Amino acid sequence: MSGIPGSASTALLTDRYELTMVAAALADGTAERRCVFEVFARRLPEGRRYGVVAGTGRLLAALADFRFGAAELDQLAGVVDATTLDWLSRYRFRGDIDGYPEGELYFPGSPILTVTGTFADAVVLETLVLSVLNHDSAIASAAARMVTAAGNRPLIEMGSRRTHEISAVAAARAAYLAGFEATSNLEAGRHYGIPTAGTAAHAFVLLHDDECDAFRSQVAALGSKTTLLVDTYDIRRGIENAVAVAGTELDSIRIDSGDLGVMAQQAREQLDALGAINTRIVVSGDLDEYAIASLRAEPADHYGVGTSVVTGSGAPTAGMVYKLVEVDGRPVAKRSAAKRSRGGRKSALRRHKPTGTAIEEVVYPHATPPPIGPNDRVLSVPLVRGGEPVAGLPTLEQGRDRLRAALVSVPWEGLKLSQGEPAIPTVFEGA
Amino acid sequence: MSGIPGSASTALLTDRYELTMVAAALADGTAERRCVFEVFARRLPEGRRYGVVAGTGRLLAALADFRFGAAELDQLAGVVDATTLDWLSRYRFRGDIDGYPEGELYFPGSPILTVTGTFADAVVLETLVLSVLNHDSAIASAAARMVTAAGNRPLIEMGSRRTHEISAVAAARAAYLAGFEATSNLEAGRHYGIPTAGTAAHAFVLLHDDECDAFRSQVAALGSKTTLLVDTYDIRRGIENAVAVAGTELDSIRIDSGDLGVMAQQAREQLDALGAINTRIVVSGDLDEYAIASLRAEPADHYGVGTSVVTGSGAPTAGMVYKLVEVDGRPVAKRSAAKRSRGGRKSALRRHKPTGTAIEEVVYPHATPPPIGPNDRVLSVPLVRGGEPVAGLPTLEQGRDRLRAALVSVPWEGLKLSQGEPAIPTVFEGA
Known part of the structure; x- marks a missing residue:
C-alpha cells in the first residue's frame, strides 16, 4: 500500500x-x-x-x-x-x-x-x-467548483497525463469525491472502484486510411453506444461520417478543439437534422470551471476535464x-x-x-x-x-x-x- | 518499481x-x-x-x-x-x-x-x-530558474509537504537535476542518492520549556555543525541564544518568517558582532525565483524552497x-x-x-x-x-x-x- x-x-x-x-x-x-x-x-x-x-x-x-x-x-x-x-x-x-x-x-x-x-x-x-x-x-476544492459550474451535466476527469503518474490516481479519487462522474485512469478504477471512461483519441483516426474506417472499427469493437471523436479533420464531415457509420443510435460525439460553444451548437443542429436527436455531445480541451460555466447555455451534455482539475485550477x-x-x-x-x-x-x-x-x-x-x-x-x-x-x-x-x-x-x-x-x-x- | x-x-x-x-x-x-x-x-x-x-x-x-x-x-x-x-x-x-x-x-x-x-x-x-x-x-524548468536566480548560493528543496507524497520524491529528483543541492525528502535520498538535509522545525523549540533548552538538545544530538531555527519567538534573542549555546562555530541559523532581506542583514550584523563570522544564514518561507533574486544583495547563504518548486512556480x-x-x-x-x-x-x-x-x-x-x-x-x-x-x-x-x-x-x-x-x-x- x-x-x-x-x-x-x-x-x-x-x-x-x-x-x-x-x-x-x-x-x-x-x-x-x-x-x-x-x-x-x-x-x-x-x-x-x-x-x-x-x-x-x-x-x-x-x-x-x-x-x-x-x-x-x-x-x-x-x-x-x-x-x-x-x-x-x-x-x-x-x-x-x-x-x-x-x-x-x-x-x-x-x-x-x-x-x-x-x-x-x-x-x-x-x-x-x-x-x-x-x-x-x-x-477536490477545484473540482467542486467545476461540478457546481456544470450544473447537472456530468464531468469526466481525464487529466492523468498532466500530472505525476501516481498523483493522477489520487487526483481521480479527489475529483470523484467532488462529484465528477468518471475518470480516464484505470488504476483509479481498480484501486478505488471509480467508474472509468474513454474510447479513442485522434491517433486512432489518423491510424486509419480514412475517418469512416476508424469509426467503423470503433463501432465494431465498442458498439454504437460509444463516443466518436469527430474533430480530427473537419467537424461537420466528422459528424456526418459518425452518424452514417453508427446510425442515429450513436451514444455521443466528442469535440476536443475549436470554440466549443459554437461547435456544440452547430453539432446539435446537425445531429438533430440527421435524426440523431439522442446523440449526446461531449466537449473537452482546456476546460476549467470558467469555461464550463460559459458553456452552460450551450448544448454540451458532458464535459471532459484534464489539466485544470489535476493541477487544482491555479x-x-x-x-x-x-x-x-x-x-x-x-x-x-x-x-x-x-x-x-x-x-x-x-x-x-x-x-x-x-x-x-x-x-x-x-x-x-x-x-x-x-x-x-x-x-x-x-x-x-x-x-x-x-x-x-x-x-x-x-x-x-x-x-x-x-x-x-x-x-x-x-x-x-x-x-x-x-x-x-x-x-x-x-x-x-x-x- | x-x-x-x-x-x-x-x-x-x-x-x-x-x-x-x-x-x-x-x-x-x-x-x-x-x-x-x-x-x-x-x-x-x-x-x-x-x-x-x-x-x-x-x-x-x-x-x-x-x-x-x-x-x-x-x-x-x-x-x-x-x-x-x-x-x-x-x-x-x-x-x-x-x-x-x-x-x-x-x-x-x-x-x-x-x-x-x-x-x-x-x-x-x-x-x-x-x-x-x-x-x-x-x-525542473521552474527549479532551473531558481538556481539561476540564486547564483552560487545553494538551494535546498523542502516542498514534500506541498505535493502528493509520491510526486514529492520525483520533485526532489527534478530539482536536484536542475541544480538544487539537497532535498528534505528521505525517500529521494534512498531511491536516487540525493543528499538530504534538515535539522528542526518550530515544533521542536515549542516542545521545550525554553529556546535554550531546545538549542542545547539539538546541539547535543547533532553537533554544533547544525542549523538552529531562530525565529520561533524573537529573532534577535534567538540568535543570541543560538550562539550562546552552540558557540561561534555554529554552522548556520535559519530564518523562516518575516522580511527575509531585512532579517538576513540584521542577523549577519548580529552574528558578526557575536564573533560568529562563519555562521551562515539559511532563509526559507514562501521563496520563489523572484524572491530568491530579490535576496541576491542580502547576506543569505542558503535558500530553502518549498511550495514554489514542487508546484512548478505557476x-x-x-x-x-x-x-x-x-x-x-x-x-x-x-x-x-x-x-x-x-x-x-x-x-x-x-x-x-x-x-x-x-x-x-x-x-x-x-x-x-x-x-x-x-x-x-x-x-x-x-x-x-x-x-x-x-x-x-x-x-x-x-x-x-x-x-x-x-x-x-x-x-x-x-x-x-x-x-x-x-x-x-x-x-x-x-x-
Missing part, C-alpha cells in the same frame, strides 16, 4: 528534520511529552470561497504502512543515532486522530485534523499528513500546515505578527440558519464547547484511536454525498466562481 | 481509451502498422524562455514494469475483449525510443521524445510517458503532448487552424555561435538532416532499442552537468526571470 518503488513502507515519505527532531527529543527526554498537532489552512487560495477536505481515507491507509523496516533503517543509519534507529524500528503510531471527514467544507482556521500523541509519535507524521491532505484537498496545493498547539496540556504557539497562530487544542462546529444555510464556522477550545443549537453541526469525527482506525469510517461514496449536502448549505454568494471572501466567517471563541 | 499500492506493475497508470483503441485496432488489423509518436510542447508556460527535459530516467524504469499481470487483466475484463486481454498479457514494448536526454533544454516544437513501434505497442504508453515527462519537466505541468506523426512511413497530422501540428518523424539540432551561445533550434525531417556545422549539436540520443534501454544511458549527475552547460549557452536575455519569448527560435526545416 505504499506506492513506493520497491517498498511496502511509507515511512521515508518524510522530511529528514522530523527524524532528527525525534533523535534530539529521545536524548533529552522530551520525546514522550503529550502533544497535540493541528492541521489547518491559514487562508484559502486567492479568492476562493471554500475548501473541500480530501485525502483522509488515503492518509489512514498510508498510516497503516508507516513502519521502519530494515530497508528504511539502513537508509537512516547516517541520519540518526542507534537509539533512534531502535526506537524507529518499533514505531507504530499509538495516538489518536480526529478530523473533518472527507467531503466536508473547510475555511481559514478550521481545525481540519488533530493528531494527539507523544511528541515523537506525532511529529514523524507531519510530512505524510500534509502531503496527502494538501494534494487531495487542492484537487491552486495546486491547499497550503495546510501541521502545527504543534499543545504540550503536556499547555497551549503553545510560534510568536508571529503576520500569521494567526492560536495555541491549544481546538474543535469546531458550523452554525446554520433554520433553513439550513451556513452562517459561521465556530472554532473553540476543545474542553469548552459553546452552546450548541439545533442547527449547529459538530465538524470533527474520531478517525484513529490508540493508533487504530475507528470502525465504520466514511466511505468515498459517503464523502461524495457529504460534499453534495455541504454545498447546498453554502450561502449562494459562496458558490460564485468569481474571487471573493470565504463563504462564511470563522469565529474563534475564547481566543 | 511501480509506485502503485499493492502492485509491481505500472500498466494501469493509463487512460482507458489507450486500451479500447488497441482493442479496435487488433480487431481491424491496424494494430501492427508501424507508427511514430512524438512528444513535444506546443508552447512554453506563459512568458517562460526555456524548458528543461526531466523524467526520462524515471520513465525508462517505469517502462520496464509496464506489464499486464493477472491483477491488471482482471481489472480490464470489462474494458476490452478476450483477444485484447490475451494480447495485453504478452505485452512488452518492442520498439525504439529516442529523445532529448535529461537536463537538455527544450523549446516550442522540440521533438523531445520519439516512440517508434507498432500502433498498439506505442499507443498504450501515451499516458505514462506524458505523466512522467510533464510532471518532472515542469518542476506552471505545474509542462503541457507536452504525445502525437501520432507517422503511419507506415506516411506523415499524419490532425487538421488544425490554431495548433501547429506537423506530420512526419523529426529530429533536431541546436545551432550555436563560435562563442558557444545558442542561436536556434532546428527541427528537420528525420531522414534529411540539414548541413551540420562545427558549432551545431544533434539533440536526440537513442534511449531504447527493441524494447531494451540502450547501454550507458546518462545518469542523474550527468543530466545535472548537461543542464549546467546548456544554461551557459543560453543568450543572456533568455536567462531573465521576466516574461518573454523563448530564448531561441525554433526553425522547422522542410515544413
Whole structure:
C-alpha cells in the first residue's frame, strides 16, 4: 500500500528534520511529552470561497504502512543515532486522530485534523499528513467548483497525463469525491472502484486510411453506444461520417478543439437534422470551471476535464500546515505578527440558519464547547484511536454525498466562481 | 518499481481509451502498422524562455514494469475483449525510443521524445510517458530558474509537504537535476542518492520549556555543525541564544518568517558582532525565483524552497503532448487552424555561435538532416532499442552537468526571470 518503488513502507515519505527532531527529543527526554498537532489552512487560495477536505481515507491507509523496516533503517543509519534507529524500528503510531471527514467544507482556521500523541509519535507524521491532505484537498476544492459550474451535466476527469503518474490516481479519487462522474485512469478504477471512461483519441483516426474506417472499427469493437471523436479533420464531415457509420443510435460525439460553444451548437443542429436527436455531445480541451460555466447555455451534455482539475485550477496545493498547539496540556504557539497562530487544542462546529444555510464556522477550545443549537453541526469525527482506525469510517461514496449536502448549505454568494471572501466567517471563541 | 499500492506493475497508470483503441485496432488489423509518436510542447508556460527535459530516467524504469499481470487483466475484463486481454498479457514494448536526454533544454516544437513501434505497442504508453515527462519537466524548468536566480548560493528543496507524497520524491529528483543541492525528502535520498538535509522545525523549540533548552538538545544530538531555527519567538534573542549555546562555530541559523532581506542583514550584523563570522544564514518561507533574486544583495547563504518548486512556480505541468506523426512511413497530422501540428518523424539540432551561445533550434525531417556545422549539436540520443534501454544511458549527475552547460549557452536575455519569448527560435526545416 505504499506506492513506493520497491517498498511496502511509507515511512521515508518524510522530511529528514522530523527524524532528527525525534533523535534530539529521545536524548533529552522530551520525546514522550503529550502533544497535540493541528492541521489547518491559514487562508484559502486567492479568492476562493471554500475548501473541500480530501485525502483522509488515503492518509489512514498510508498510516497503516508507516513502519521502519530494515530497508528504511539502513537508509537512516547516517541520519540518526542507534537509539533512534531502535526506537524507529518499533514505531507504530499509538495516538489518536480526529478530523473533518472527507467531503466536508473547510475555511481559514478550521481545525481540519488533530493528531494527539507523544511528541515523537506525532511529529514523524507531519510530512505524510500534509502531503496527502494538501494534494487531495487542492484537487477536490477545484473540482467542486467545476461540478457546481456544470450544473447537472456530468464531468469526466481525464487529466492523468498532466500530472505525476501516481498523483493522477489520487487526483481521480479527489475529483470523484467532488462529484465528477468518471475518470480516464484505470488504476483509479481498480484501486478505488471509480467508474472509468474513454474510447479513442485522434491517433486512432489518423491510424486509419480514412475517418469512416476508424469509426467503423470503433463501432465494431465498442458498439454504437460509444463516443466518436469527430474533430480530427473537419467537424461537420466528422459528424456526418459518425452518424452514417453508427446510425442515429450513436451514444455521443466528442469535440476536443475549436470554440466549443459554437461547435456544440452547430453539432446539435446537425445531429438533430440527421435524426440523431439522442446523440449526446461531449466537449473537452482546456476546460476549467470558467469555461464550463460559459458553456452552460450551450448544448454540451458532458464535459471532459484534464489539466485544470489535476493541477487544482491555479491552486495546486491547499497550503495546510501541521502545527504543534499543545504540550503536556499547555497551549503553545510560534510568536508571529503576520500569521494567526492560536495555541491549544481546538474543535469546531458550523452554525446554520433554520433553513439550513451556513452562517459561521465556530472554532473553540476543545474542553469548552459553546452552546450548541439545533442547527449547529459538530465538524470533527474520531478517525484513529490508540493508533487504530475507528470502525465504520466514511466511505468515498459517503464523502461524495457529504460534499453534495455541504454545498447546498453554502450561502449562494459562496458558490460564485468569481474571487471573493470565504463563504462564511470563522469565529474563534475564547481566543 | 511501480509506485502503485499493492502492485509491481505500472500498466494501469493509463487512460482507458489507450486500451479500447488497441482493442479496435487488433480487431481491424491496424494494430501492427508501424507508427511514430512524438512528444513535444506546443508552447512554453506563459512568458517562460526555456524548458528543461526531466523524467526520462524515471520513465525508462517505469517502462520496464509496464506489464499486464493477472491483477491488471482482471481489472480490464470489462474494458476490452478476450483477444485484447490475451494480447495485453504478452505485452512488452518492442520498439525504439529516442529523445532529448535529461537536463537538455527544450523549446516550442522540440521533438523531445520519439516512440517508434507498432500502433498498439506505442499507443498504450501515451499516458505514462506524458505523466512522467510533464510532471518532472515542469518542476525542473521552474527549479532551473531558481538556481539561476540564486547564483552560487545553494538551494535546498523542502516542498514534500506541498505535493502528493509520491510526486514529492520525483520533485526532489527534478530539482536536484536542475541544480538544487539537497532535498528534505528521505525517500529521494534512498531511491536516487540525493543528499538530504534538515535539522528542526518550530515544533521542536515549542516542545521545550525554553529556546535554550531546545538549542542545547539539538546541539547535543547533532553537533554544533547544525542549523538552529531562530525565529520561533524573537529573532534577535534567538540568535543570541543560538550562539550562546552552540558557540561561534555554529554552522548556520535559519530564518523562516518575516522580511527575509531585512532579517538576513540584521542577523549577519548580529552574528558578526557575536564573533560568529562563519555562521551562515539559511532563509526559507514562501521563496520563489523572484524572491530568491530579490535576496541576491542580502547576506543569505542558503535558500530553502518549498511550495514554489514542487508546484512548478505557476506552471505545474509542462503541457507536452504525445502525437501520432507517422503511419507506415506516411506523415499524419490532425487538421488544425490554431495548433501547429506537423506530420512526419523529426529530429533536431541546436545551432550555436563560435562563442558557444545558442542561436536556434532546428527541427528537420528525420531522414534529411540539414548541413551540420562545427558549432551545431544533434539533440536526440537513442534511449531504447527493441524494447531494451540502450547501454550507458546518462545518469542523474550527468543530466545535472548537461543542464549546467546548456544554461551557459543560453543568450543572456533568455536567462531573465521576466516574461518573454523563448530564448531561441525554433526553425522547422522542410515544413
